[in-house]
Amino acid sequence: MPLILHGLTPIHWAVAGAAIAAITLCLLFVANRRLGLSSGLEDVCSLLLKLPYFTRSSVRAGRAWRLPFIAGLAFGGFLSAVLGGGWAPTWDLGMFDQVIGLGPAGKLAWMFAGGLFIGFGTRLGGGCTSGHGIFGLSNFEMPSLVTTLSFMAGGLATTQIVYRVIFHWSA
């Protein structure tokens, strides 16, 4: 199945997984940092909100690496688009367009709603796919196993309900 981005063929999962492992280990071995990206959301919040939660010590300590790392993430996506056929703003959303089919305003509302769950949920759960899923599981941490199973369950249930139950999608 092609990517939404320029219909590119994705790299093999084993190559991608190996690259993610290499970057995770590099981050720890070179910079003594535990991979985790959802904390980056509170780093950005901490620039705007002066609440106690966003001025606590771990946020102040993590900002110095996470904000540049996040800037790199966006730049990596930008490079990928440029090298894969050129960068241009796009509204393409793959099977969402075919099955759910909302226009730009609907997509913005849909994505904002999804974002609310992501922001609130990752803070309450203490991490996301990277910090719990990749790092935490690799480090045999029980809270990470519990959280990973929980977000996989939440995602499975939601996609199954939205696509198979509400929109009667079938392969």
Added chain:
Amino acid sequence: MTLVYVLLGTAFGFVLSRSGAADYDYIQGMFLFTQFQLYGIIGTGVVLTAPGLWLIKRHGRTAQGAPIEIELKPRNRGNIAGGVLFGIGWSIAGMCPGPIFVNIGEGKVYALAALAGALVGAGLFGAIYSRLEGIFSLPPLRLGEKRAS
């Protein structure tokens, strides 16, 4: 060091972009059980990170010789509730936190709305933390000490 973080982030973003991990269709394909790709990526990532972590911890020091410090995540009732809520958001947006930034970089306009939502969601959590603390047995905020970076 800042440049190192930007470079590692760029490499990570490129891989997420080209592997399907930042692709709405591949995320839905994972949750619909029609695509193995994401299970393969996360599985390979964990299977290779685990022995590497073990080796680094056994070595005990970073490349520059500083002692390895891994901050462990707290275990509390927020793990399940927060996990489920995040999973719902991952399914709706087709992005987890890292890929939100990758999608913005790729030029996907709607990813800006996902970022706005995620910041409001995280901001809301921070604003009502004191009220959630008791319900989910969350750790008290440590406001005092500052870790050298």
